[in-house]
Amino acid sequence: MRVEIWSDIACPWCYVGKARFEKALAGFPHREQVEVVHRSFELDPGRAKDDVQPVLGMLAKKYGMSEAQAQGAEDNVGAQAAAEGLAYRTRGRDTGGTFDMHRLLHHAKEQGRQAELLQALYQANFAEERSVFGDDERLVEIAVAVGLDADGVRGVLADPGAYADDVRADEREAAQLGATGVPFFVLGRTYGVSGAQPAEVFGQALAQAWGERSPLTLIDQGDADACGPDGCAVPQRG
Amino acid sequence: MRVEIWSDIACPWCYVGKARFEKALAGFPHREQVEVVHRSFELDPGRAKDDVQPVLGMLAKKYGMSEAQAQGAEDNVGAQAAAEGLAYRTRGRDTGGTFDMHRLLHHAKEQGRQAELLQALYQANFAEERSVFGDDERLVEIAVAVGLDADGVRGVLADPGAYADDVRADEREAAQLGATGVPFFVLGRTYGVSGAQPAEVFGQALAQAWGERSPLTLIDQGDADACGPDGCAVPQRG
Numbered sequence A, B: 001m002r003v004e005i006w007s008d009i010a011c012p013w014c015y016v017g018k019a020r021f022e023k024a025l026a027g028f029p030h031r032e033q034v035e036v037v038h039r040s041f042e043l044d045p046g047r048a049k050d051d052v053q054p055v056l057g058m059l060a061k062k063y064g065m066s067e068a069q070a071q072g073a074e075d076n077v078g079a080q081a082a083a084e085g086l087a088y089r090t091r092g093r094d095t096g097g098t099f100d101m102h103r104l105l106h107h108a109k110e111q112g113r114q115a116e117l118l119q120a121l122y123q124a125n126f127a128e129e130r131s132v133f134g135d136d137e138r139l140v141e142i143a144v145a146v147g148l149d150a151d152g153v154r155g156v157l158a159d160p161g162a163y164a165d166d167v168r169a170d171e172r173e174a175a176q177l178g179a180t181g182v183p184f185f186v187l188g189r190t191y192g193v194s195g196a197q198p199a200e201v202f203g204q205a206l207a208q209a210w211g212e213r214s215p216l217t218l219i220d221q222g223d224a225d226a227c228g229p230d231g232c233a234v235p236q237r238g
Helices: A012-026 A055-063 A067-083 A099-110 A114-127 A136-145 A150-158 A164-177 A199-211 B012-026 B055-063 B067-083 B099-110 B114-127 B136-145 B150-158 B164-177 B199-211
Strands: A002-007 A035-040 A184-187 A191-194 A217-219 B002-007 B035-040 B184-187 B191-194 B217-219
Touching: A002 A012, A012 A067, A012 A114, A012 A199, A035 A099, A035 A114, A035 A164, A055 A067, A099 A114, A099 A136, A099 A150, A099 A164, A114 A136, A136 A150, A164 A184, A184 A199, A191 A199, A199 B217, A217 B199, B002 B012, B012 B067, B012 B114, B012 B199, B035 B099, B035 B114, B035 B164, B055 B067, B099 B114, B099 B136, B099 B150, B099 B164, B114 B136, B136 B150, B164 B184, B184 B199, B191 B199
Parallel strands: A002 A035, A191 B217, A217 B191, B002 B035
Antiparallel strands: A002 A184, A184 A191, B002 B184, B184 B191
């Protein structure tokens, strides 16, 4: 069974929700038969690469909060992250556009390093001091640390069209599936779970989706040229 | 939508069926949103690596045919391959165990080269003179030609446990889905198509599976900590 997770690097609930989902998956009896795939979702799609701003100021402005209230909101997220064993810097983080990171995640997928890069980007954004925004060499450093080739990564960053269609296709698919925010989990293309739900909810969703995997409808079984343990059909047609 | 194709390198109908499916896919309006994945299926699972024999002798023995009848059967497959534009050597091919090739295909998947390696293995087995069976260096040559690292490939071949679980998991899943032979096509985990059906059948199956993609059932939508275009939920719990 496949689980697809739409998320954004700039989304704290995606970072927390991923950990909760992974806790549920670790306790799921059929976990060896579950494949997890990252899908791209930008919270702020058109955002310019160099439009970087402090998180606290952004929160205060967006919600009409005082700086102290914004700090309280971040402390709350930080407490929930800590409850999942995640490091979270509640002061001094930046936010910005994530298009290039999503393009890199698709590049990493081709190299079998997507899960590693995603975790490293979350870790860098939420737990480390140096910003991941507006700094290509920071992204190169993170990508190289998970085993990607530096020149390959620089090539992707230098070409804004590289993997751009893959990012857009993921986003179109999210819209088609009815996702308006992230994290958004799709289990076996049957069940959707929206938000950083408790691990118990993910555990129930995994069990439910697994239990209801529907049998296939076979199309045109007759007269198929096929090979099986007893050999291949040897047709005498025409 | 994802299409999974269970197949074996030693299976001529898999080679022919793949071409027919690809013809249908090329004419499918939503082809950009279709992802094709290879799944492992060994026709002769326990077969020893060095148990290599000529195809014509194997056919004659298995079906109690004369050598001339076996040649006729191969000519028939060759004619159907030719009709799909595929080269097919009807004389002088070998057959043998394919476990190592499936392990390599899983290795190639991690490197983003699975589709390329699968096509190269089919091409080598069915259209080229040098056998792909019982000769590790032949497999290294084929894998390197599609961009894999020679040392990495030799490492996989030298370690019989490498990717063995992935091959077995694919085979268990085939059994669970009801596949008893290959090629076996699974479209969107909804429809199954068995055998090298005509391209028209694949085209209809693609249209049917696409048209019936079911909407997701959302689990526990309430009170989710999530981020959307308008910002992130700022919970004040506990």
